[in-house]
Amino acid sequence: xxxxxxxxxxxxxxxxxxxxxxQLCKDYENDEDVNKQLHHNLFxxxxxxxxxxGVRLIEDFLARSNVGRCHDFRETADVIxxxxxxxxxxxxxxxxxxxxxGDEFSLILENNPLVDFVELPDNHSSLIYSNLLCGVLRGALxxxxxxxxxxxxxxxxxxxxxxxxxxxxxxxxxxNLPAGEE
Amino acid sequence: MADTVLFEFLHTEMVAELWAHDPDxxxxxxxxxxxxxxxxxxxxxxxLSVLEGMGFRxxxxxxxxxxxxxxxxxxxxxxxxFLCKDLWVAVFQKQxxxxxxxxxxTYVLQDNxxxxxxxxxxxxQYLEEAPKFLAFTCGLLRGALCxxxxxxxxTASVAALPVCKFQVVIxxx
Numbered sequence: 001x002x003x004x005x006x007x008x009x010x011x012x013x014x015x016x017x018x019x020x021x022x023q024l025c026k027d028y029e030n031d032e033d034v035n036k037q038l039h040h041n042l043f044x045x046x047x048x049x050x051x052x053x054g055v056r057l058i059e060d061f062l063a064r065s066n067v068g069r070c071h072d073f074r075e076t077a078d079v080i081x082x083x084x085x086x087x088x089x090x091x092x093x094x095x096x097x098x099x100x101x102g103d104e105f106s107l108i109l110e111n112n113p114l115v116d117f118v119e120l121p122d123n124h125s126s127l128i129y130s131n132l133l134c135g136v137l138r139g140a141l142x143x144x145x146x147x148x149x150x151x152x153x154x155x156x157x158x159x160x161x162x163x164x165x166x167x168x169x170x171x172x173x174x175x176n177l178p179a180g181e182e
Numbered sequence: 183m184a185d186t187v188l189f190e191f192l193h194t195e196m197v198a199e200l201w202a203h204d205p206d207x208x209x210x211x212x213x214x215x216x217x218x219x220x221x222x223x224x225x226x227x228x229x230l231s232v233l234e235g236m237g238f239r240x241x242x243x244x245x246x247x248x249x250x251x252x253x254x255x256x257x258x259x260x261x262x263x264f265l266c267k268d269l270w271v272a273v274f275q276k277q278x279x280x281x282x283x284x285x286x287x288t289y290v291l292q293d294n295x296x297x298x299x300x301x302x303x304x305x306x307q308y309l310e311e312a313p314k315f316l317a318f319t320c321g322l323l324r325g326a327l328c329x330x331x332x333x334x335x336x337t338a339s340v341a342a343l344p345v346c347k348f349q350v351v352i353x354x355x
Contacts, residue, residue: 008247008272012240013188016318019239020196049195053188060187088188132192 010090014113017132050135051142058140061087069144073169074098076146077105080137080167089113093165103169112156112163130155137167145173186273193298196236197314200229233317234324241325248272248326258352261330262289269326287352291323292345299344312340316348323348 065083070076081093085107093107112130134150141148147170154164248268255261266278270293280292298315302308316338324336332352340346 008244009186009275011247012186012244012273013192015240015243016189016192016196016236019236020192022239049199052195053191056191057188 007090010088014089046131047135050132051139052135053132054136054139054141055143057088057136058143061140073102073105076141077107077167081107084140097166105167106153107165107167109163109165110156134165137165142173147171147173186275189273190297193315193318194301196233196318200232201314230313230317233314234321237318237321237323238325238328239321240318241322241327242329243325244269244272244322245326245329255330258287258332259283261327261332262291262350264330265323265326266291269323273322287354289350289352291348291350293348295344296346299340299346302343304343306342308343309340312343312346313338316340316346320348323350327352 061084065079065087067079067083070079077095081095086092091109091113093109095105096108097106098104130152134152137150138148149166149168149170151166152163153166154160154162156163248264250264250268255264262281262283266281270276270278274293274297276293276295276297278291279294281289282292283289296316296319298319299312302311302315320336320338324334327334327336327350335351335353337349337351338346339349
């Protein structure tokens with residue numbers, strides 16, 4: 001047998017997400033107006049839903065991986081690409097295009113992990129499917145006190161040569177103590 | 183390689199999102215492959231069938247990807263055993279707890295601690311919510327069976343969380 005059960009497990013998330021996007025795209029085209037609204041809401045809500053997943057995932061990640069606190073954004077990038085992506089999606093993106101200030105970098109994936117399992121109609125916006133992954137990254141990092149922006153800037157699903165996720169550090173999230181408390 | 187926690191989190195969010203827009207949640211209903219159950223609102227039926235449909239696609243893909251020691255199953259029961267062992271372990275990291283059949287095309291697969299129900303309190307408290315968390319998996323079973331050459335109708339029922347039963351009916355042609 002050519003595939004192990006653990007490899008199958010690693011594909012379960014991408015298969016499911018691919019099925020979700022495909023189903024919603026097809027239904028969206030066939031639906032009457034009332035259902036279109038439901039599906040529109042579903043699409044727009046991917047980012048916050050992804051955020052929810054990220055918030056839960058970081059706990060699972062920290063428990064499994066035993067990585068310590070990252071001292072800077074470069075360490076964070078390494079952990080995301082070499083530990084987290086590997087652990088949950090079975091792939092290791094490369095890290096490139098650091099900004100001079102060290103507050104932005106790109107994750108390059110040779111293929112979008114979702115592309116094998118998603119069939120998008122030609123005339124449908126392909127932006128929505130990437131929202132989930134960006135939401136996961138934002139939610140997870142917010143739980144470790146980092147406000148970041150994540151967005152797809154290139155995508156093999158749209159015909160680009162690679163898939164590129166741009167990560168930007170916005171600010172450190174400090175605990176907000178009420179005035180008068182230390 | 184982590185287990186399927188990312189899938190389980192996504193499943194939770196999918197269920198929550200589909201129900202967030204239902205204006206009339208109503209009582210829970212048992213789940214069928216077309217979501218056609220008496221008492222379900224239009225929104226519920228659509229949501230259940232969306233979930234079941236997605237599970238079907240994923241089940242089809244998993245059916246193709248899982249290693250099969252015997253490429254030709256000797257009989258129908260072997261296929262069901264494959265689902266209870268290989269498929270269930272690949273997706274839920276555990277085997278099905280029991281498999282019963284009347285040897286006339288009806289199979290009952292019982293999971294005594296179904297992972298997608300575990301986050302909810304055990305017992306009777308969230309019984310009405312359970313069907314939403316079973317629809318995808320019913321489709322998953324139906325899809326895997328389809329890839330293995332078997333047409334089926336898959337339903338699920340819960341008497342008390344987290345124990346659930348999946349009923350697979352394979353019509354005789």
